Amino acid sequence: MTEVFLGVEALGDGLPRSELRRWYRPIFRGVYIPKNATPTLRDRAVAAWLTSGRTGVVTGVAASAWHGADWVDDDEPIEILVHERRKQAGLLVRMDRVADDEVVTLDGLPVATRARTAFDMGRYLKRAAAMGRLDALMRAAPFERSEVTALMDRYGPVRGVRQLRQLLPLIDPGAESLKESWLRLLLIDDGFPIPETQIPIVDETGEAFAFVDMGWRQLRLAVEYDGDQHRTSRPIYVNDIRRLERIRRCGWEVVRVIKEDHPGAVLARVREAFKRRAEIDEMPESSRPLAPIRSFGRNETAA
Structure with a gap:
């Protein structure tokens, strides 16, 4: 894994500011990686979590990759659930409610559960893209449709829920792309x-x-x-x-x-x-x- 860190913490630990500027570059606001590094999806997800003040929860397509879904590129925008909006390039910030039972810790990172990941992808992605990502998640990490339905009931008529309700019965793990x-x-x-x-x-x-x-x-x-x-x-x-x-x-x-x-x-x-x-x-x-x-x-x- 590439070294990913908060600049303010590195400076506090004694790293000279000149060295920070010389050898590292920001990937998100206040978060740095080595200049010669090509960040992976995991690196960028960790960086997104750090820039949220370690309070955000990774969801969406990036979270589906954490659960094992295929066809997720390293440059896929990171979708993160936060309490405070902080727009940044390559970061999709969602100020949505999220309950404790909708979060799991994977490799030290708070990630939306499979059901919550499906709930978010099915609502926010365009229809065809959502179908593909839901199929891929079900193929790699099967989840209960009833759990997604329960989330729809929990949060009511939120954005995109009508599309998700239409797609949920059509999910098919047999899709190979x-x-x-x-x-x-x-x-x-x-x-x-x-x-x-x-x-x-x-x-x-x-x-x-x-x-x-x-x-x-x-x-x-x-x-x-x-x-x-x-x-x-x-x-x-x-x-x-x-x-x-x-x-x-x-x-x-x-x-x-x-x-x-x-x-x-x-x-x-x-x-x-x-x-x-x-x-x-x-x-x-x-x-x-x-x-x-x-x-x-x-x-x-x-x-």
Whole structure:
């Protein structure tokens, strides 16, 4: 861990002011780190706590990382619950009430509990971002939805609680990336039935050889988000092509989505595939065609 300290305390312990200015730089008001150091998320969270006079409680996305959630960068703004507002760059100050039973000490730092972290992320983040972060927290450190509901009851109609109430039943730890959460919410908001996540694909021997991101098992329709690893890693790309071929041979159709795809184009493709698969599902077993299953192209990109 990088050395993180309050300047006034270091001066009080005998560090010359000239040495403080020469070898250290402020990360938050009154809090210093070595000039050559690149602060981690933990360093910045500790600094946020120190600048609050050791009274603040780390919450939000930073707290979710403390609980083990993935996909949190070191430069993520630190959200902290305090009694006095002190706006600073890189620091999200919340003058919200917080009870003792909503705080735990992790590695010596006061951090919001999993339920309180979910309560704050679901209210303050934008809808899609909140969905992703709630999924990630549930995946890494499962929490009881009832505990979050209890917090909603405790604090009443506070900011963002309506959004949180809508998202809470939709939390799914099966999402393996923030983009998968975004895609699932996009489908739900457009009126599709809530897709199942991490669906096993079973071959003729009854063995599950693959899992698809999300979809509808009865229709054998999957929707997958292709991350950058499919583009940057040749082995992953080759393996994915072969995997998709096996999935199609098992009667599944896969709609693939990349970041360049416009949301409207994604929904149109899924809607078309959903309708087609529903029609096939309604056919008598004896009359179902054995036509090849098509995966729609990637040429519908954002303007």
